[in-house]
Amino acid sequence: MSHYALRLEKVSKWFGGLRAVDGVELAVRPGERRALIGPNGAGKTTLFNLIAGALPASEGRITLFGDDVTRLAQHRRAVLGLTRTFQITNLFPNLTVLDNVLLAAQALTPAKFAMLRPLGRFTDLDARARQALAAVGLEDRAGATVRHLSHGEQRQLEIALALAGKPRVLLLDEPAAGLSQAEARLMTALLRRLDPAITLLIIEHDMDIALEVAQHVTVLHYGRVIADGPREAVKADPTVREIYLGA
Amino acid sequence: MRDRRAVVVGVAVAIAAAALAPTLSAYPLTLLTQAAIVAVLAMSLDVLLGYTGLPSLGHAAYFGVAAYAVGILATDHHRGFLVCLAAGLVLATLTAAVFGLLAIRATGTYFLMITLALGMVVWGLAFRWVSMTKGDNGIAGVPRPDLGLPWSLGAPLPFFYFVLAAALVAWTLLGLLVRSPFGLTLMGIRESESRMRALGYNVWLHKYLAFVISGAFAGFAGVFWAYYNGFVSPVDVQLVTSVETLLMVALGGPGTLAGPALGAALIVFLKNFVSVYTKRWLLILGAVYISVILFAPRGVLGAFRRR
Amino acid sequence: MSLEFWIVQTFNGLSYGALLFLLASGLSLIFGVMRIVNLAHGSYFLLGGYVGLSVIWKTKSFPLALLCGAVAVALVGVGMERLFLRRLPGQTLGQVLMTVGFALIFQDLALLIWGGDPYSLPLPAWLQGVVTAGALRFPKYRIFIMALATVIGAVLWLALDRTRVGAMIRAAVDDAEMAQGVGIRVPTVSLGVFALGALLAALGGVIGSGFLGVYPGLDFEIMPYAFVVIIVGGLGSLPGAMVGSLLVGLLDNFGKALFPELAYFTLFAPMALILALRPTGLFGRT
Numbered sequence: 001m002s003h004y005a006l007r008l009e010k011v012s013k014w015f016g017g018l019r020a021v022d023g024v025e026l027a028v029r030p031g032e033r034r035a036l037i038g039p040n041g042a043g044k045t046t047l048f049n050l051i052a053g054a055l056p057a058s059e060g061r062i063t064l065f066g067d068d069v070t071r072l073a074q075h076r077r078a079v080l081g082l083t084r085t086f087q088i089t090n091l092f093p094n095l096t097v098l099d100n101v102l103l104a105a106q107a108l109t110p111a112k113f114a115m116l117r118p119l120g121r122f123t124d125l126d127a128r129a130r131q132a133l134a135a136v137g138l139e140d141r142a143g144a145t146v147r148h149l150s151h152g153e154q155r156q157l158e159i160a161l162a163l164a165g166k167p168r169v170l171l172l173d174e175p176a177a178g179l180s181q182a183e184a185r186l187m188t189a190l191l192r193r194l195d196p197a198i199t200l201l202i203i204e205h206d207m208d209i210a211l212e213v214a215q216h217v218t219v220l221h222y223g224r225v226i227a228d229g230p231r232e233a234v235k236a237d238p239t240v241r242e243i244y245l246g247a
Numbered sequence: 248m249r250d251r252r253a254v255v256v257g258v259a260v261a262i263a264a265a266a267l268a269p270t271l272s273a274y275p276l277t278l279l280t281q282a283a284i285v286a287v288l289a290m291s292l293d294v295l296l297g298y299t300g301l302p303s304l305g306h307a308a309y310f311g312v313a314a315y316a317v318g319i320l321a322t323d324h325h326r327g328f329l330v331c332l333a334a335g336l337v338l339a340t341l342t343a344a345v346f347g348l349l350a351i352r353a354t355g356t357y358f359l360m361i362t363l364a365l366g367m368v369v370w371g372l373a374f375r376w377v378s379m380t381k382g383d384n385g386i387a388g389v390p391r392p393d394l395g396l397p398w399s400l401g402a403p404l405p406f407f408y409f410v411l412a413a414a415l416v417a418w419t420l421l422g423l424l425v426r427s428p429f430g431l432t433l434m435g436i437r438e439s440e441s442r443m444r445a446l447g448y449n450v451w452l453h454k455y456l457a458f459v460i461s462g463a464f465a466g467f468a469g470v471f472w473a474y475y476n477g478f479v480s481p482v483d484v485q486l487v488t489s490v491e492t493l494l495m496v497a498l499g500g501p502g503t504l505a506g507p508a509l510g511a512a513l514i515v516f517l518k519n520f521v522s523v524y525t526k527r528w529l530l531i532l533g534a535v536y537i538s539v540i541l542f543a544p545r546g547v548l549g550a551f552r553r554r
Numbered sequence: 555m556s557l558e559f560w561i562v563q564t565f566n567g568l569s570y571g572a573l574l575f576l577l578a579s580g581l582s583l584i585f586g587v588m589r590i591v592n593l594a595h596g597s598y599f600l601l602g603g604y605v606g607l608s609v610i611w612k613t614k615s616f617p618l619a620l621l622c623g624a625v626a627v628a629l630v631g632v633g634m635e636r637l638f639l640r641r642l643p644g645q646t647l648g649q650v651l652m653t654v655g656f657a658l659i660f661q662d663l664a665l666l667i668w669g670g671d672p673y674s675l676p677l678p679a680w681l682q683g684v685v686t687a688g689a690l691r692f693p694k695y696r697i698f699i700m701a702l703a704t705v706i707g708a709v710l711w712l713a714l715d716r717t718r719v720g721a722m723i724r725a726a727v728d729d730a731e732m733a734q735g736v737g738i739r740v741p742t743v744s745l746g747v748f749a750l751g752a753l754l755a756a757l758g759g760v761i762g763s764g765f766l767g768v769y770p771g772l773d774f775e776i777m778p779y780a781f782v783v784i785i786v787g788g789l790g791s792l793p794g795a796m797v798g799s800l801l802v803g804l805l806d807n808f809g810k811a812l813f814p815e816l817a818y819f820t821l822f823a824p825m826a827l828i829l830a831l832r833p834t835g836l837f838g839r840t
Contacts, residue, residue: 054444054445074444074445075444075446075448078446079447083445084445090439092434092435092438092439095431095435099431099434102431103431103432104446106428106432107443107446107448112428112432113428113429114427114429116423116424117427118427119426119431161446165446165447
């Protein structure tokens with residue numbers, strides 16, 4: 001019996017009296033492209049934070065390829081192959097684009113403890129970093145300082161950072177946030193090009209992008225899953241339409 | 248790859264200093280020696296502050312602990328240079344290792360406060376543990392090391408070369424550190440701890456290592472300070488010393504290594520220059536501090552801005 | 555160690571704690587509202603002592619010395635906040651470093667104006683002498699300090715808890731952005747709290763000069779005590795400052811009496827314990 005790439009069982013998170021995430025059940029197969037949608041405040045980013053380990057779950061179980069990670073610290077989940085990007089761009093602003101990705105590339109290797117050898121000697125890390133940059137189309141900007149990149153380029157770099165670590169499960173938090181129409185189209189193309197071996201879970205506010213990239217959709221509302229299934233079925237679901245059109 | 252310029256300039260400065268030294272009289276020579284030692288101290292703080300983004304106001308503790316180790320061992324126990332050096336380094340590193348466990352959980356202002364308090368603990372010990380440290384009187388008569396060389400290190404010129412060599416060793420090691428993958432990790436932590444965690448780094452561990460390494464190099468400077476000054480006292484571990492060190496880093500440009508070294512030289516020369524004309528060094532230091540923060544904000548605060 | 559020893563040391567510790575409360579409460583409130591640690595706080599204590607001293611030399615009036623010391627330094631605090639700290643809105647670390655610069659300036663100015671000799675505040679007649687209880691003698695001045703600190707503590711507590719201004723301060727401590735959002739003028743509250751903190755510290759300085767004395771270096775010597783109080787008690791918490799200052803006062807006193815050579819080291823233990831077990835302090839917010 002093969003494992004789900006990511007499995008959430010009755011996962012909840014409450015802050016005082018507020019239930020931000022309420023009894024969420026989620027089962028994502030390896031290689032699946034799953035979109036997580038829902039109106040603002042539905043608890044999507046909180047759910048991501050729970051999966052990634054940035055927030056501890058109040059209740060429930062989270063498993064990654066069969067391993068229980070519920071109590072595992074955030075950085076250890078990354079070691080197991082779970083990576084996330086941020087909705088509000090979270091890069092290393094005063095470092096170069098290449099350095100940003102190098103940090104991602106060396107994160108899960110013992111090289112990060114090397115103190116007496118210059119970075120330039122680690123050619124395999126350099127190659128891996130440049131590969132990730134090429135995958136998102138930023139190979140020409142390797143020497144630029146991140147602070148000076150355009151918003152669109154920074155969103156691309158967000159993904160490059162996630163890819164450099166060779167993740168098994170990738171959580172993308174609104175990758176198209178703040179992008180123009182043209183940039184969003186490029187982003188969608190980028191996402192569709194991603195290695196099919198990686199399992200993707202995407203939060204996306206823009207329904208069109210979400211449904212284009214993902215075959216399977218989970219809808220969240222007030223912290224609860226209210227629909228879960230193939231995209232055509234969810235698109236046609238009357239409750240979902242009500243939430244999006246009625247809201 | 249990375250700022251080769253700094254290395255070139257630094258080497259050039261060192262060569263120039265070495266070449267000029269024989270032409271200088273004793274006083275400027277001792278100032279240069281002092282600047283070299285304090286530069287190592289400033290660079291050690293830069294690793295913690297400029298590269299990792301942790302503002303410590305207690306750095307004099309590790310400097311002073313090593314100086315005291317030398318002071319005690321070289322006078323009452325007549326130990327040679329290598330023993331004193333080893334003892335100073337070990338003691339400074341141990342102190343940083345213990346203090347780091349307490350301080351590294353905190354960030355920003357809270358971290359500043361804790362390091363300040365810990366620094367004062369060391370000062371208090373220096374002041375009150377009279378049986379060990381001779382308290383306010385300090386430990387006098389620290390002899391220059393006898394390395395069996397044909398030139399006595401009691402003379403300013405040979406001692407200057409001795410210190411210069413040590414400073415270059417420290418600078419080389421620190422330079423390698425900040426250009427290594429570990430150095431990049433520290434900068435990543437400075438820029439965004441949350442991202443580093445998400446990428447898989449054990450941020451606490453790296454910060455702790457930076458803290459201990461930084462303390463060790465501060466101790467290295469402290470060892471040479473004891474020999475330079477011939478005298479170790481609570482002044483070496485007092486808050487003002489930590490404050491001066493922080494200013495050296497801020498003034499020179501945090502996160503560059505060369506900047507703080509320059510800042511150290513500037514402060515040493517300024518202090519000695521000012522002392523000739525007025526006793527109001529602290530007043531001027533304070534004013535310089537406030538001016539740097541107000542008018543050179545990117546230099547000072549650019550390093551502090553983290554997510 | 556006789557019972558007398560314990561009683562006397564406890565008394566001394568509590569009276570020292572009372573003094574520390576005056577110093578630390580202001581620092582804690584300043585942190586709570588402005589998120590900065592005022593490293594010139596020890597300087598306020600020192601300046602308060604010196605000003606009080608000058609006033610009592612000129613006028614022989616103890617109440618006047620208290621008033622002038624407190625007000626003069628409060629004004630200094632206002633000046634510092636308005637003219638300097640406010641230039642770096644939001645940059646807490648820059649502001650903290652600025653206070654360091656001021657601490658150096660104040661220290662040197664004090665040396666310039668009052669010289670290097672240590673002084674002690676000449677106590678008014680009604681505060682001199684001791685109160686005897688059996689074989690024990692308790693200095694009246696220390697009793698006065700405890701009484702005054704208790705009154706001030708009670709007033710602060712009530713003010714914070716019951717008055718509208720107090721509610722505004724508590725709101726700003728809790729969430730400055732939200733407070734601003736509901737119409738509370740946070741910059742004004744910050745200024746007020748900063749001035750209040752300076753006033754309390756200076757008051758502590760005047761009073762402290764009666765039994766600690768005033769001398770160059772007192773400012774930096776007393777600061778770690780304030781820090782340990784608020785690390786132990788919790789940043790931004792008034793009850794924390796109360797409990798913390800009593801604890802620190804007692805520990806320091808017993809430490810000095812039992813292990814005189816270890817000085818600040820006796821503070822090190824509780825601070826380390828708290829940092830290890832409960833980093834936000836006894837009453838701190840997580």
